[in-house]
Structure formats: C-alpha cells, structure tokens
Amino acid sequence: MYPITNLCDDGDVHRVENGTNILISGPPHTGADELYLSLMAEGVTEGEGVIFITTDKSAKKVLSALSSVTGDESLSNVVIIDARSGYSSPMEHDATVYNVGSPTDLTGIGIRITTAMQYLHQRGFRQIRLGLNSISTLAQFHTANTVFKFLHVLCGRVDATAALGIGFLNRAPTDEDSIDLVSAAYDVHAEFRERDDVTESRVIGLEPELRAWSEA
Incomplete structure (x- = not known):
C-alpha cells in the first residue's frame, strides 16, 4: 500500500493498492501541478524509490x-529520466540522472525506465x-493513439512491479477527447478545472x- 496525502483535498492520508496508476489533470494555476509534485515528494519522505520522467x-x-x-531530505532515492534536454548539467543533489535525446524517443524513455527500476530494486527499494x-508534451510530438499505447504499457509496468504510477496532464478546455483517451489508461483520475473564476x-x-465537482 502507498500513502497519498491531499489527493482528495481533505488533508487525510489515503492508501492505495500496489500497482495503482493515478492521473492528475488540470489547466495551469489550478493546483494540479502542485498536487503532482506533492505526491511524488511524499515518496521521497516515505523512503521509497522515486522516478521522475x-x-x-x-x-x-x-x-x-x-x-x-x-527541504533537507536526501534525494539519493530519486532517479530523473530527463527527456527534455538530452544532456545533464552538474547536479547539486545526490539524485541519479539518466538522459534521453528528446520526448520523441519513446523507446529510449522505456529503456531508461527499465534501467531506473532495476537500479532502485538492486539498492533494496521495494x-x-x-x-x-x-x-x-508527449502529445505535441505523437498522435493520441501513440501516446495512449505508451501510457498503456507504462501503466502495465507499474501494475506488474507493484509500483505507484502518477501522470500529469496540463489540460486545455478543448482537450476533452484526448482526456478521455488518456484517462482510460489510469485507475484514478484527479481533475481540476476553472469555472466562473473558481x-x-x-x-x-x-x-x-x-x-x-467541489471548490478546491
């Protein structure tokens, strides 16, 4: 079981089964990206292995x-798969960084995910x-069906390895069809929206x- 805090905006700690995949979607400045970071950071403080793609x-x-x-928490249990820059600058933290050429290289991202999970398992993270x-960003470079197939495989790997998957989608108001397709790969969907400035x-x-829907 994995502890997750603030997913329901109630301050309570909920627990989800191993192999669960959570999608967080919302426009900018709604708190969706903050929730994503918060749930990932919780893994660091819980002493889990944490992989950021x-x-x-x-x-x-x-x-x-x-x-x-x-804060001052060690980041030695963190692995970053950087598919944006294709190279890494010197790090001031003790995290591990793997690089992929660009977001277009889904095969390369998949290989790095395997490497990262093996690395953490070898270090004793269960x-x-x-x-x-x-x-x-993936949707900017690939068709919706290609992105869905990638996410389907990714979520399947999370399930097979008893991990916790957390995906973030920066959605636009016109994205409803894409949202429905993407969310089909996930078990839980936390959605944010702006309505009448709320x-x-x-x-x-x-x-x-x-x-x-309730006020966030």
Whole structure:
C-alpha cells in the first residue's frame, strides 16, 4: 500500500493498492501541478524509490522544485529520466540522472525506465513511485493513439512491479477527447478545472469516489 496525502483535498492520508496508476489533470494555476509534485515528494519522505520522467523541464529544475518541498531530505532515492534536454548539467543533489535525446524517443524513455527500476530494486527499494510530467508534451510530438499505447504499457509496468504510477496532464478546455483517451489508461483520475473564476476538483476511481465537482 502507498500513502497519498491531499489527493482528495481533505488533508487525510489515503492508501492505495500496489500497482495503482493515478492521473492528475488540470489547466495551469489550478493546483494540479502542485498536487503532482506533492505526491511524488511524499515518496521521497516515505523512503521509497522515486522516478521522475520529465519531458518539459530539465532535471536540474525538477530537483530544485522537489527540494523546495522536501527541504533537507536526501534525494539519493530519486532517479530523473530527463527527456527534455538530452544532456545533464552538474547536479547539486545526490539524485541519479539518466538522459534521453528528446520526448520523441519513446523507446529510449522505456529503456531508461527499465534501467531506473532495476537500479532502485538492486539498492533494496521495494516500493517505487514512477511519475510522468508531462503527458501534454508527449502529445505535441505523437498522435493520441501513440501516446495512449505508451501510457498503456507504462501503466502495465507499474501494475506488474507493484509500483505507484502518477501522470500529469496540463489540460486545455478543448482537450476533452484526448482526456478521455488518456484517462482510460489510469485507475484514478484527479481533475481540476476553472469555472466562473473558481477552481474546482474531483477524484474518480478512489474509494469513496468524489465524482461531484467541489471548490478546491
């Protein structure tokens, strides 16, 4: 079981089964990206192995944002798969960084995921959080069906290895068809939206379900 805090915006600690995949989607400035980072940072503080797949920020920026949440917590249990820059600059943290040429190289990303999971398992980590930020960037380079197939394989790997998968989608109001396709790969969907200048959220797939929109 994996502890997850603030997913339902109630401050409670919920626990999800091993192999669960969670999708977080929402427009900018709604809190969706903060929730993604918070759930990933929770894995660091819980002493789990944590893998970040980043397609729109450099590894250095990811680690800077992560350390702003975890404070002085060691990041030696963190692996970054940097598919944005194709190279790494010197790190000020003790995380491990693997590089992929670009978000177009889904095969390369898949190979690095395997390498990262093997690395963490060899170091004795039996619980691993695997995060992907952002699905939106992949959608800029690939068709919706290609992205879905990649996510389907990724979520299947999470299930098979008893990990916890967390994906982030920076959604636009016109993305509804793509949202439906992407969310089909995930067990839980935490959605954010702006309505009449009010941010609302709901969670589908987590017991008890919160299908009604409520102010976030």
